[in-house]
Amino acid sequence: MNDEELRAQIEVLIRDEIQEVINSYVEEQNKSSGDSGIGFITPEEQKEMTVKIKNAEIDKLMKEYKQIKKEEKSNISEIKKLGLVDKFGNPLD
Numbered sequence: 001m002n003d004e005e006l007r008a009q010i011e012v013l014i015r016d017e018i019q020e021v022i023n024s025y026v027e028e029q030n031k032s033s034g035d036s037g038i039g040f041i042t043p044e045e046q047k048e049m050t051v052k053i054k055n056a057e058i059d060k061l062m063k064e065y066k067q068i069k070k071e072e073k074s075n076i077s078e079i080k081k082l083g084l085v086d087k088f089g090n091p092l093d
Contacts, residue, residue: 003062010061014053 071077083091 006062006065007058010058010065011053014058 080091
């Protein structure tokens with residue numbers, strides 16, 4: 001998976017999660033206060049709010065993801081998965 005595909009997937013996940021939280025908040029506000037809108041937002045605008053994500057945050061997530069994947073492929077990780085022990089019965093770290 002190249003960086004652009006990974007960036008796109010992360011962006012979609014973040015947008016979907018944030019959008020879902022925003023939409024559920026708006027729905028709860030509508031139930032409690034009718035369709036008057038929140039603050040300066042009209043009822044038409046609040047139906048579909050949008051989210052902007054900074055590229056720096058996505059870069060941080062990509063770096064973390066790559067580091068985790070690199071660790072998963074390492075020999076030490078394989079040893080930990082197998083549950084191997086040394087000659088004294090202690091797990092290998």
